[in-house]
Amino acid sequence: MQTQPSLDEAADRLEHNATFVGILPALMIGALLVLVQPVVGVLVGLALAVGWVLAVRARIAGAPQRVTDGLGATTLSPGSRPRLENVLEGPCATSGVVAPEVLVVDSPAMNALVAAGRDQSRIVLTSGLVDQLGRLELEGVLANLLGRVKDGSARYSTAVLGLLGPTPRAAKMLGAHLGEQRSVLSDLAAVDLTRYPPGLISALSTMSSHGTELGDAPGVTGPLWLAPATPSGSVEPVGELQPLSLRIAVLSEL
Numbered sequence: 001m002q003t004q005p006s007l008d009e010a011a012d013r014l015e016h017n018a019t020f021v022g023i024l025p026a027l028m029i030g031a032l033l034v035l036v037q038p039v040v041g042v043l044v045g046l047a048l049a050v051g052w053v054l055a056v057r058a059r060i061a062g063a064p065q066r067v068t069d070g071l072g073a074t075t076l077s078p079g080s081r082p083r084l085e086n087v088l089e090g091p092c093a094t095s096g097v098v099a100p101e102v103l104v105v106d107s108p109a110m111n112a113l114v115a116a117g118r119d120q121s122r123i124v125l126t127s128g129l130v131d132q133l134g135r136l137e138l139e140g141v142l143a144n145l146l147g148r149v150k151d152g153s154a155r156y157s158t159a160v161l162g163l164l165g166p167t168p169r170a171a172k173m174l175g176a177h178l179g180e181q182r183s184v185l186s187d188l189a190a191v192d193l194t195r196y197p198p199g200l201i202s203a204l205s206t207m208s209s210h211g212t213e214l215g216d217a218p219g220v221t222g223p224l225w226l227a228p229a230t231p232s233g234s235v236e237p238v239g240e241l242q243p244l245s246l247r248i249a250v251l252s253e254l
Contacts, residue, residue: 007152010177011118011159015060018163022052063162064115064122070218071113073103073124084130084138091143094193095150097121104130109214110207112226114145116154128210133203140190140200144226147189153178157223166220174223183242184250197254204251208244 030045076084084102092099100114100121110129115122123145133141148154156177164170179185187204191197204227212227219230228241 007156007177009152011152011156014156014159014163014173015056018056018060019053022056023049026052060159060162061117063158064117064120067115067158067161067218067221067224068103068113068122068124070216071103071105071124071214071221072216073105076102076104081130083135084125087135087138088142090139091146091193095143095146097146097149100146100149105214107214109212109229110210111212111214111229112141112145113221113224113229114148114154115158115221115224116149117158118155121149121154126214129207132210133206136194136196136199137203137206139194140196140203141226143193144186144190144200147193148186151189153182153186154224161220161223166222178223181242184247187247187251191251191254197251201248201251204244204248208248212244 026048027045029048030041030043033041033044035041078085081104088099088102091097098121100116100123103122103124105124105126107126108128109126110132111126112129113124115124123142125141129141130138145154148157157174160170160173164173187200190200194200207227212225212229213231214229217225217229222228222230223241225241227244
């Protein structure tokens with residue numbers, strides 16, 4: 001099955017470009033000041049450049065937490081949901097992804113989100129999804145989320161949204177790098193890990209019939225969810241998710 005190429009390089013370029021955008025004006029300001037006060041100009045230019053570099057790095061590094069903070073989710077305590085912890089071990093081992101931080105948001109909706117940085121990732125699961133999916137269904141969902149971490153798409157999406165928010169520029173960048181088939185490709189990557197398409201098919205079917213929308217989900221998190229978390233048209237579209245019915249149909253052909 002075909003999976004997405006890694007987007008880690010795209011995430012690196014995004015960070016480099018964001019850094020360069022600020023460094024160039026900083027150096028220009030310093031160069032102008034050098035004409036008047038050479039020492040002051042050099043110090044100011046360096047200070048502005050270093051400050052910008054540190055600010056960009058801090059913003060990107062903190063993006064996974066920042067884009068998930070508004071969800072009202074709580075960190076999973078060890079032993080509080082042993083079935084979830086046990087199921088997570090399999091996809092982590094198969095994918096080679098370091099175990100993510102797991103958070104649970106108390107909601108009857110059935111949905112899941114993944115946000116990632118260079119060295120960390122966070123997955124957010126609704127209590128409705130954790131409590132009502134069977135073991136094989138839950139494994140398929142977790143494999144989908146971890147697959148996005150592995151191929152860099154979660155990191156790239158998180159960085160774009162962390163820097164730009166739900167803007168037309170962010171939508172253009174996500175569309176250009178993720179493509180229209182992002183959701184389907186993530187599903188295919190998931191069944192590559194589990195070797196059991198019926199598990200994810202059943203999970204998506206159950207989610208579709210039960211409902212995936214969280215009334216208070218911040219619009220900026222939209223592209224990071226497994227399925228649509230906000231009503232269509234309620235926020236500016238940034239990285240549209242493909243309908244569950246289409247994804248189910250594709251997986252059913254495997």
